Amino acid sequence: MIQLPDLHEGAPLPELRLTPTSAQVRRFLEATGFGIPIFYDDQAARETGLDRAIIPAEMKSGLLISYLRQLAQPNGNLIRLQSAFRRPDYHGDPITISGQITRIETTETNKTIHLELRITQTNNTPSVRSSAQLLLRPSR
Secondary structure, eight states, X not given: OOOOOSOOTTOBXXXXXXXXXXXXXXXXXXXXXXXXXXXXXXXHHHHTTOSSOBXXXXXXXXXXXXXXXXXXXXXXXXXXXXXXXXXXXXXXXXXXXXXXXXXXXXXXSOEEEEEEEEEEETTSOEEEEEEEEEEEOOOO
């Protein structure tokens, strides 16, 4: 389980390292009905100028949503995620999800946590930049 650090602006979020495999991408493609060859066929990907088959942006969004849902537990919700996909990520290459708290809005009943997130490749190059908001409610 991923946990939010002490809640203050500028606090780094815990890193999550993943290595999406071809089998995981295939399962995602089957579940979503995506049939675009650059996501599963290395030759088709090379014909478009890519090195090999890539991870769909929608799958990377799913990885970010899963990460954020874990951060929001036990009494929070993801209320917004906005992403810019900068460069491709390839099957079998490690990626890291990380980020920081950028703002906290507190009301009598909850906190809205504003976050900046990124997915980086092993050379520390960002492939995805995102912003998100979590709504945290007090425990009952």
